[in-house]
Amino acid sequence: MPVLSGTSRLAGVCGWPVAHSRSPRLHGFWLQRHKINGAYMPLAVAPENFTTAIRGLVAAGFQGTNVTQPHKLAAFAICDTVHDSARRAGAVNTLIFRDGKITGRNTDGWGFVAHLRGSGVDPKAGPALILGAGGAARAIVAALQDEGVPVSIANRTRARAEELARELPPLKVLDWDDRSAALADHALLVHTTSQGMHGHPPLEIDLSRAPSSMAVADIVYVPLETPLLAAARARGLRCVDGLGMLLYQAIPGFSEWFGVTPQVDDELRRFVASDLIGEK
Numbered sequence: 187m188p189v190l191s192g193t194s195r196l197a198g199v200c201g202w203p204v205a206h207s208r209s210p211r212l213h214g215f216w217l218q219r220h221k222i223n224g225a226y227m228p229l230a231v232a233p234e235n236f237t238t239a240i241r242g243l244v245a246a247g248f249q250g251t252n253v254t255q256p257h258k259l260a261a262f263a264i265c266d267t268v269h270d271s272a273r274r275a276g277a278v279n280t281l282i283f284r285d286g287k288i289t290g291r292n293t294d295g296w297g298f299v300a301h302l303r304g305s306g307v308d309p310k311a312g313p314a315l316i317l318g319a320g321g322a323a324r325a326i327v328a329a330l331q332d333e334g335v336p337v338s339i340a341n342r343t344r345a346r347a348e349e350l351a352r353e354l355p356p357l358k359v360l361d362w363d364d365r366s367a368a369l370a371d372h373a374l375l376v377h378t379t380s381q382g383m384h385g386h387p388p389l390e391i392d393l394s395r396a397p398s399s400m401a402v403a404d405i406v407y408v409p410l411e412t413p414l415l416a417a418a419r420a421r422g423l424r425c426v427d428g429l430g431m432l433l434y435q436a437i438p439g440f441s442e443w444f445g446v447t448p449q450v451d452d453e454l455r456r457f458v459a460s461d462l463i464g465e466k
């Protein structure tokens with residue numbers, strides 16, 4: 187932790203609870219690497235205190251904050267300006283304070299696409315199939331559509347996928363039971379459910395219909411190598427793990443708050459991943 191001064195720049199992450207957040211470790215790494223006169227703090231803010239806490243941070247001269255559960259929807263209401271990225275993703279994860287005004291963005295979808303590119307996968311190589319229709323799926327669908335990628339979606343609860351399709355057209359809804367057969371028509375598979383996460387059963391899918399050129403991305407990052415990625419690797423498919431999305435999504439906020447655009451590299455990956463080992 188650096189010694190702060192009267193001119194230190196301050197940011198943080200608001201969540202309830204916030205103890206599980208990797209953001210202080212991640213931003214702390216970049217602050218040290220770039221020798222920045224600043225700090226990034228965990229901010230445990232109960233839902234009923236969210237507005238008071240954010241107004242207080244603005245008044246105290248913070249540069250902004252990340253916003254995590256359960257505040258991602260409440261954060262809309264407090265913004266003076268909301269980026270299209272947040273509107274389309276249906277959630278705000280980054281607040282930027284300037285001259286007493288609050289701007290809200292969502293960087294999850296951008297982070298996902300930046301990580302794909304960083305892994306050597308061209309998102310525009312062909313149609314993408316998204317499994318899951320939760321908050322993360324929505325941000326990813328919007329970001330891939332913004333890249334001009336045709337997107338299909340399958341979710342266990344079909345109605346939820348259909349609701350997303352109404353909000354983010356054109357989005358093709360497929361039956362959850364058809365997910366294995368549908369692989370043949372796609373260049374990219376993105377898994378966004380909680381299946382395969384530590385303590386959850388693996389995603390059930392048969393990869394035998396996947397084209398040999400398919401890239402398989404799993405946004406679950408505990409464990410780093412999910413059963414899905416292990417199966418994809420065994421078939422010789424290109425694999426993209428979930429940690430990169432977490433790291434890349436932090437770049438725009440850090441850059442706005444601290445004035446330096448940081449890099450995602452192996453040293454950062456190792457530093458953040460070492461904190462995930464053995465996690466329940």
Ligand SMILES: NC(=O)c1ccc[n+]([C@@H]2O[C@H](COP(=O)([O-])OP(=O)(O)OC[C@H]3O[C@@H](n4cnc5c(N)ncnc54)[C@H](OP(=O)(O)O)[C@@H]3O)[C@@H](O)[C@H]2O)c1
Binds near residue numbers: 323405
């Ligand atoms: N890498 C990253 O930076 C990053 C960022 C955000 C989230 N994530 C990870 O992504 C996952 C989803 O997060 P989220 O915020 O989108 O969660 P969410 O909004 O709660 O959505 C959960 C999704 O998982 C599906 N699901 C849950 N149990 C299932 C089961 N047994 N079989 C099939 N589908 C099931 C749900 O389907 P139903 O609609 O049918 O319930 C829904 O589509 C989590 O593991 C989270 O850790 C990673």
